[in-house]
Amino acid sequence: MAKASQAFDRKTLDLDKPKEETVTGEAIPISDRLKPDSTLHGKLIVELDEMIRASERHIRQRYDDWDRVDEQCRLYLDLERAKVQGDGSLDTTKKNMPYKDSICMPLIYTTIMTRVAVLFSQLTSRYPRAHLEPRESGDFEGARVHEALIQYDLEQCGFDLQVWQGLYDSERYGMAVWYDSWEELKGKPARTGMSPLEAMLRGAPVAKDWSTIKEWCNITTIDPRDFRPDPNVPITQVQDGNFVGHKDYANILWYLERQLSKKEGGFFNLEEARKMAGSGLNERNSDGRWMQGTYTDNSKITYPNIPVVHLQWKIIPSEFGLSDVDHPEIWWFSVVDGLGAGNMIIRAHPSVYDHGKFTYSVSQPDRDAHAPFVPGMGQQLMGLQDTANWLVNSHIVNARKVINDQVIYNDDLIDSVDMSNPGPAKHIRLTRRGKRLHEMGQLRIADMYGQFQIQDITKSHLDTMQFLFPQAQRMAATPDTIQGMPLPSKRTLGEVEQVSQSATLRLGQDAVLLDRQLIGPTIDRCVMNRQQFSSMDVVVRLAGRLLQQMQKATGKPVEMLEISPTDLAGQYDYIVHSPGMAPDPARQTAIWGQLLQVLAQAPQLLNPDPVTGEALDPIAVFDEFVKSAGIQYLDRFKKIVQPQPGAPGPGQVAPDGPGQSGMPGVKDQNQIEKSVQAGNMLPI
Numbered sequence: 001m002a003k004a005s006q007a008f009d010r011k012t013l014d015l016d017k018p019k020e021e022t023v024t025g026e027a028i029p030i031s032d033r034l035k036p037d038s039t040l041h042g043k044l045i046v047e048l049d050e051m052i053r054a055s056e057r058h059i060r061q062r063y064d065d066w067d068r069v070d071e072q073c074r075l076y077l078d079l080e081r082a083k084v085q086g087d088g089s090l091d092t093t094k095k096n097m098p099y100k101d102s103i104c105m106p107l108i109y110t111t112i113m114t115r116v117a118v119l120f121s122q123l124t125s126r127y128p129r130a131h132l133e134p135r136e137s138g139d140f141e142g143a144r145v146h147e148a149l150i151q152y153d154l155e156q157c158g159f160d161l162q163v164w165q166g167l168y169d170s171e172r173y174g175m176a177v178w179y180d181s182w183e184e185l186k187g188k189p190a191r192t193g194m195s196p197l198e199a200m201l202r203g204a205p206v207a208k209d210w211s212t213i214k215e216w217c218n219i220t221t222i223d224p225r226d227f228r229p230d231p232n233v234p235i236t237q238v239q240d241g242n243f244v245g246h247k248d249y250a251n252i253l254w255y256l257e258r259q260l261s262k263k264e265g266g267f268f269n270l271e272e273a274r275k276m277a278g279s280g281l282n283e284r285n286s287d288g289r290w291m292q293g294t295y296t297d298n299s300k301i302t303y304p305n306i307p308v309v310h311l312q313w314k315i316i317p318s319e320f321g322l323s324d325v326d327h328p329e330i331w332w333f334s335v336v337d338g339l340g341a342g343n344m345i346i347r348a349h350p351s352v353y354d355h356g357k358f359t360y361s362v363s364q365p366d367r368d369a370h371a372p373f374v375p376g377m378g379q380q381l382m383g384l385q386d387t388a389n390w391l392v393n394s395h396i397v398n399a400r401k402v403i404n405d406q407v408i409y410n411d412d413l414i415d416s417v418d419m420s421n422p423g424p425a426k427h428i429r430l431t432r433r434g435k436r437l438h439e440m441g442q443l444r445i446a447d448m449y450g451q452f453q454i455q456d457i458t459k460s461h462l463d464t465m466q467f468l469f470p471q472a473q474r475m476a477a478t479p480d481t482i483q484g485m486p487l488p489s490k491r492t493l494g495e496v497e498q499v500s501q502s503a504t505l506r507l508g509q510d511a512v513l514l515d516r517q518l519i520g521p522t523i524d525r526c527v528m529n530r531q532q533f534s535s536m537d538v539v540v541r542l543a544g545r546l547l548q549q550m551q552k553a554t555g556k557p558v559e560m561l562e563i564s565p566t567d568l569a570g571q572y573d574y575i576v577h578s579p580g581m582a583p584d585p586a587r588q589t590a591i592w593g594q595l596l597q598v599l600a601q602a603p604q605l606l607n608p609d610p611v612t613g614e615a616l617d618p619i620a621v622f623d624e625f626v627k628s629a630g631i632q633y634l635d636r637f638k639k640i641v642q643p644q645p646g647a648p649g650p651g652q653v654a655p656d657g658p659g660q661s662g663m664p665g666v667k668d669q670n671q672i673e674k675s676v677q678a679g680n681m682l683p684i
Contacts, residue, residue, distance in 0.1 A: 030322070031268035036344050040321060048335050049343055051230075051243050052309050058231035059224070062173065062373060066225070069172050069378035072108040072385055097389065099397055105388040105465070107472055108381050112171045114478040115377060115507060119167050120160075122511045123519070123578070129154050130523045131577040143574050145567050146527050152538060153217040153526060165221040166518060170365050174376035175235055176514070177222040178361045179246060180522050182353075182533045185214040186257075215536055217526035222246045222360075228309060229362070234369055236362050236517055244358045245311035247337065253303050255346065269346045273306055273336045276344065309337045312351065312358050322348070330356065355528040363517035365510050377476055384468050391465045395458040409449035413437070477506035519578045527574060534565040592625035 034041045071078060079102060083094035128151035134143040166176035226248070230241030238244045252274050255267045311333045317323040322331070334347035353359065364374045409419055413434035418427065430438065430448075437443040473479050482503050539562050599605055599618055608615040 030348050034268065034345050034348055036269060036272055041345055044320060044333070044348070045335070045343055045345060048311060048313070048333055048345070051311065051313070052228060052245075052335065052337060052343075054231055055228040055243075055245075058229065058372070059227060063225065065375070065379050065382075066173050068382060069108065069376065072104060072378065072382075073112065073172060075104045075106060075109060077102050077104050077389065096386075097393065099393050101396075102389070102393045103396075105385070105392055107385045107388050107469065108378050110483065111381060111472055111476045111478050112168070112378055114483050115171055115476055115510075116164065116167045118478075118482060118504065118507050119511050119514070120164055122508060123163050123167075123515065124160050127151075129159055129578060130519070132527070132574040133577055135573055135575065139574075142568075145563055146530060146574065149530055149534075149538060149563060149568070150217070150523060150526055153530070154219075156214070156216040157218045157220070159219065162219050162221050163519075166363070166514070169221065169224055170363060170376065170514060172376050172378045173224045174364055174366075174374045174379065175224050175227075176363045176518055177224060177227045177246070178518055178522050179220045179222050180359050180361070180525055180529075181218050181220075182529045183216055183218040184212045186211070187213040212536060215533065217529050219522060219526075227362075228311065231372070235372055236364055236367060237369065238358055238360050238362055241358075243311055243313040244360050245309055246360075247307060247309050249305050249307055251303055251305050255306075255308075266349060267334065267347050269344055273344060273346055274304065276306070276336060307337050308346065309335045310347075311335065312360075317350070323350075325350075330358065353525075353529065354532050355525055357525060359525065361518045361521045363514045365513065367513055367517065380475060381472050384472050388465050388468050391458075391461040391468075395461040398456055398458040407449055410434075413443070413448040477503045479503050515578050520576045523576045523578065524574075531568045534568055537562050537564050539563075592621070595621060596625060 034044070077097050079095065079097055079100070081096045082090040082092045083096050085091050128147055130147065130150055132143040132147040132150070134140055162178065166178060170176040226246050228243075228245040228247060229235055229238060230243050233241040252270065255270055255273075259267045259270060312330055313333060314328050314330050315322075316328055317325045317331065330351040332347060332349055332351055333345060336344045336346055365376060366374050368374050407419070409416075411419075411431075413431055415429040415431060418429055434443070434448060438445065438448075596618075599616065599621065606616050606618060
C-alpha cells in the first residue's frame with residue numbers, strides 16, 4: 001500500500017452543530033433563543049409555516065394523478081373511484097369502472113418497467129460511475145484522486161439503487177428528487193493499533209469516546225410527495241428559488257443521536273417534540289398512499305416517529321435577529337409539522353456547505369423550463385390505459401352474459417324442475433304430454449324449446465386493444481424487440497437491429513436529460529464536499545498515471561493507494577462524465593485500441609525521446625486499454641518472470657536487435673553502417 005501524503009490533524013466536523021452568533025454583544029446559543037415560547041420563535045414559525053403550506057398546496061395538485069398511476073403500476077383498480085369527465089372533474093353519480101369484477105391490463109406497468117430497465121443499464125454502464133475530466137492539463141492527478149473517492153462515496157450510499165428509484169419516480173410522476181449530504185458514521189473504534197476482533201479476543205481496552213468511523217457523500221432519493229419546493233420557480237430550477245426542503249418521518253432517536261454525539265448538537269427542543277408526537281397524530285407515507293394512524297395508549301410510545309419538514313431558506317439573518325450577517329445566506333431549519341398541537345422549530349443554523357447551494361437536484365423526463373410540472377410517462381399513457389381496461393372488462397362481462405344463456409320452453413312438454421336446475425350430464429325429463437307427442441311423431445325435441453340468440457358485440461374489443469398497445473410503444477419508444485417479445489411477423493436481423501437502435505437512441509435522450517439535471521449537479525457538489533469535509537485517510541484502488549508515479553517513487557508494485565485530505569486541496573471544477581454523457585475520449589476503448597495498432601505498425605515510436613529520455617511503455621498502454629474496456633484488477637493475473645541468463649533485464653538494451661520485451665534495441669554507429677551496407681537497413 002502506498003500513501004499519497006501525510007495526513008494532517010483536523011477536528012471532526014459536526015454538520016448538525018450550529019454556529020453561535022453574537023447578538024447584542026453576548027454569545028447566546030441559538031437553542032436558547034428559539035424556545036417554543038420565545039418571540040423569535042414565534043416570528044420565524046409564522047414565516048416557515050406559510051412557506052410549508054404554500055409548497056404543500058403546490059405539490060398536492062399532483063396527488064390524484066400520481067395515485068391513479070400508482071394503481072396501474074400495482075395492477076389495482078379502485079372500483080369506487082368516480083367517473084373522470086373530460087374537464088378533469090369527477091362525476092360522483094357514475095363509477096370509473098362500472099363492473100363488479102375487473103382486471104387491470106399491464107399497459108402502463110410494462111411500458112414503465114421497460115423504460116426504467118433500459119435507462120438504468122445506460123446510466124450504470126461504466127465503472128467508475130462518474131468520470132472526472134480536469135479543465136486544466138496540470139490537474140489530471142487531482143481529478144483521478146477525486147474520482148476514486150467519489151466512487152467510494154457512491155458505493156457507500158447505494159448509488160445504483162438511487163438511480164433506479166429516481167428513474168421509477170421520473171417515469172411515474174414526471175419528476176425525480178435527490179438530496180445530497182455529508183454523512184459521518186460515529187462509533188467507538190479500538191485505539192490499540194490492532195483490528196477490533198483481535199482487540200476483543202485479547203481483551204484490549206476499547207475507546208469510550210465517540211469518534212468518526214467512516215465518512216462519505218450521501219445521496220438519498222426523496223419521495224416527490226414529501227418534496228417541498230418553492231412554487232414561484234419551475235420544479236427543476238430549485239437553485240433559483242428562495243427555499244426548498246422535504247418532509248421526513250424519522251424516529252425521535254435519530255434526532256437524539258445527533259444531539260448527543262457532541263455536547264451541543266444541531267437539534268434542540270426535542271423533549272417538547274417528543275411529547276407532541278406522543279399525544280398527536282402520526283402521519284406516514286406507504287406505497288404512495290397517505291395513511292393516518294392515532295396512538296391511543298401514549299404510555300406505550302417510548303420512541304415515537306415525528307413528522308419533520310427540513311427546510312433550506314435563503315434569508316438575510318440580521319433582519320430576523322439571528323446573526324449580524326447582512327447579506328443573503330442559506331439557513332437550515334427543521335420544523336415539527338402536522339402534529340395538531342402547533343409547529344415547532346427544532347433546528348436553525350447557517351448552511352455548513354461552502355458551495356453555497358441548496359442540496360437538492362430535480363429532474364423531469366420531458367423538461368420544460370417554463371412549466372411548474374410535466375406529466376410522467378404513466379400519466380401520458382393513462383388515456384390508453386383506461387380505454388384498454390374498459391375494452392377487456394366489457395368483453396369479459398359480455399362473455400359471461402352469453403355463457404349464462406336464456407331458454408324458452410313449454411312446461412307442459414318439459415319438466416320445469418329439471419330446466420331450473422341445469423348442470424353437466426343433467427337428465428331433463430319430458431312431461432307425459434311431451435312423451436306422447438314425441439312418440440306420435442308430432443313434435444321433435446328441438447321443437448319443444450327455443451334459445452335466445454344473443455350476439456357478442458364485444459368480439460372486436462380485443463382487436464381494438466391490440467391496436468392500442470403499439471400506440472403506447474410508439475409514445476414510449478418500447479418496441480417488442482426491447483421488451484423481449486417475439487415479433488408478430490418475420491423480420492430480417494438488420495430490421496430488428498435498426499428498430500432496437502432507434503428506440504435506444506430515443507431513450508438515450510431521456511438518459512442525457514436526467515444526467516444533466518440530476519446526476520451531474522449532485523456529483524459536482526459531492527466533489528466540493530469532499531474537499532471541504534474530508535478528515536480521514538481513505539484506501540482506494542487507483543489506476544492511471546498517479547498510480548505509476550507512486551510505483552516509481554516507492555520502487556515497489558502498488559495495488560492500493562491511501563488518500564489523505566491534503567491530497568484533495570486545489571482545483572475542484574471538474575467536468576463530470578457520468579454514463580449518460582459522452583465519455584472522456586481518453587477513456588474510450590476504441591481510441592486505446594487504435595493507439596496499440598499504431599505502436600505495432602510504427603515501433604520507432606517506442607524509442608526514447610532524444611531530449612527528455614522518456615519512452616512509451618507498451619505494457620502500460622495495454623493496461624489502460626484493458627481498464628477502458630471495463631476490466632478491473634488485471635494485476636491479479638500477472639506473474640513475475642525471472643529473466644533468462646544472457647537476456648536483457650527490464651530497462652536494459654539488447655546488444656543486437658529487440659530485447660525480450662519486444663522493444664527495439666539501440667545500435668551503435670558501426671552496427672548501423674554495417675547493416676546499411678548489407679542492405680538490412682535504410683536511412684529515413
